[in-house]
Amino acid sequence: AQSVTQLDSHVSVSEGTPVLLRCNYSSSYSPSLFWYVQHPNKGLQLLLKYTSAATLVKGINGFEAEFKKSETSFHLTKPSAHMSDAAEYFCVVSAGGASDKLIFGTGTRLQVFP
Amino acid sequence: GAVVSQHPSRVICKSGTSVKIECRSLDFQATTMFWYRQFPKQSLMLMATSNEGSKATYEQGVEKDKFLINHASLTLSTLTVTSAHPEDSSFYICSASSGGHSYNEQFFGPGTRLTVL
Numbered sequence: 654a655q656s657v658t659q660l661d662s663h664v665s666v667s668e669g670t671p672v673l674l675r676c677n678y679s680s681s682y683s684p685s686l687f688w689y690v691q692h693p694n695k696g697l698q699l700l701l702k703y704t705s706a707a708t709l710v711k712g713i714n715g716f717e718a719e720f721k722k723s724e725t726s727f728h729l730t731k732p733s734a735h736m737s738d739a740a741e742y743f744c745v746v747s748a749g750g751a752s753d754k755l756i757f758g759t760g761t762r763l764q765v766f767p
Numbered sequence: 768g769a770v771v772s773q774h775p776s777r778v779i780c781k782s783g784t785s786v787k788i789e790c791r792s793l794d795f796q797a798t799t800m801f802w803y804r805q806f807p808k809q810s811l812m813l814m815a816t817s818n819e820g821s822k823a824t825y826e827q828g829v830e831k832d833k834f835l836i837n838h839a840s841l842t843l844s845t846l847t848v849t850s851a852h853p854e855d856s857s858f859y860i861c862s863a864s865s866g867g868h869s870y871n872e873q874f875f876g877p878g879t880r881l882t883v884l
Contacts, residue, residue, distance in 0.1 A: 689875075696771065697811075697860070743810065749845040753799050753864050755873060757810045 655680045657727075667766050672716075672731040673725045673736030674761045679725065685747040686727045687755070688718055692740045702727075703727065707767040714738070739765045769795045771863050773876035780851055781884055788846045788879045790861030797863035798826050800835070801873060805858040822880035851883045 655664055658674040688700040702713025708720040718729045727744060742761045748754035770793040782787050799818050803811040806832060816830075817823040817838035825831045833855075835847040844863075848855055858880050862873040 694877065696877040697862075699872055702872070725782060745879075749840070753873065754816065755801075757812075759810045760808075 655684060655746045655748055655756055657686075657746045657756065657758040659724075659742075659744050659761050660746065661761050662759065663762050665766065666734045666766040668736055669733050669753075671736065672729070672734045672763065673730040674742050674744075676758060677732045678727055678733065678746050680746060680749070682749060684749070686718075686720065687745040688712065688716070688727075689728050689743045689745055689757075690740050691743065691760075697743070702730070726739065734765045735754050736761075736765050736767065739763055769793075769863070769865075769872075769874040771797075771861065771874045771876040773859075773879050774863055775879060776848060776877065777882075779882045780883065782852055783850055785847055785849045786851055786881060788848075788859055788861075788881075790844045790846070790863070792842045792863040792874070795863075795865050797842045797844075797872075798841065799864045800838055801842040801862045801864070802836060802844075802846050803860045803862070805860060805878070807858075811860060814846075840872055848881065851881070852881045856881055856883045 658677045658680045686703045687699040693696045699714050701710045703710045703720045711717045716731045725767040745755045772791045774789045805811045814829045816825045817824045817836050819838050819841050828860035836837045838844040860878045862875045864873045
């Protein structure tokens with residue numbers, strides 16, 4: 654069965670410093686992986702997705718993630734945090750096969766301090 | 768990008784009543800819609816998957832008679848919480864997809880916060 658583990662429930666950074674949100678996955682096949690962001694009172698927004706193409710995936714708002722099969726990781730990074738990045742971030746894996754199902758991690762709340 | 772709306776955004780109801788939540792894809796045809804439940808400070812849990820014109824597929828542990836899902840058209844799915852109880856209070860989120868492959872993006876609605884008194 655597919656699953657994702659987000660290693661940190663909370664991450665706090667200062668504005669202008671790098672962001673690292675960690676995610677490890679478990680999958681019996683080559684997975685599709687996603688990062689979604691959830692701002693308060695707004696729908697989840699797709700930041701980026703990995704679907705077996707380039708291992709370094711660039712997303713919106715300066716975020717990127719690297720798929721590392723040897724480490725079963727898909728960490729999300731951003732070189733310089735902005736106040737508007739404060740939100741809940743979810744690492745997500747597809748259930749696989751013909752299914753569209755997504756399996757969500759437990760989320761990481763990012764706080765950005767001025 | 769594709770837009771998915773939900774109505775209402777918030778609803779408060781008395782225990783024992785039924786509540787209907789609508790999920791609409793505004794600018795694309797959604798062959799598949801998903802319903803999730805999110806408890807405070809927790810992740811999203813998939814409740815059911817619905818394909819237009821067919822019965823919904825419920826995840827293990829989700830009562831299909833309590834959470835009625837209808838996907839009557841390619842732009843509308845509804846979730847009805849029947850005989851709601853306080854433990855049904857939660858944040859309900861829908862998403863919509865236009866295809867049948869695992870890498871197709873799901874577009875999420877803003878969610879509906881249900882409070883059962």
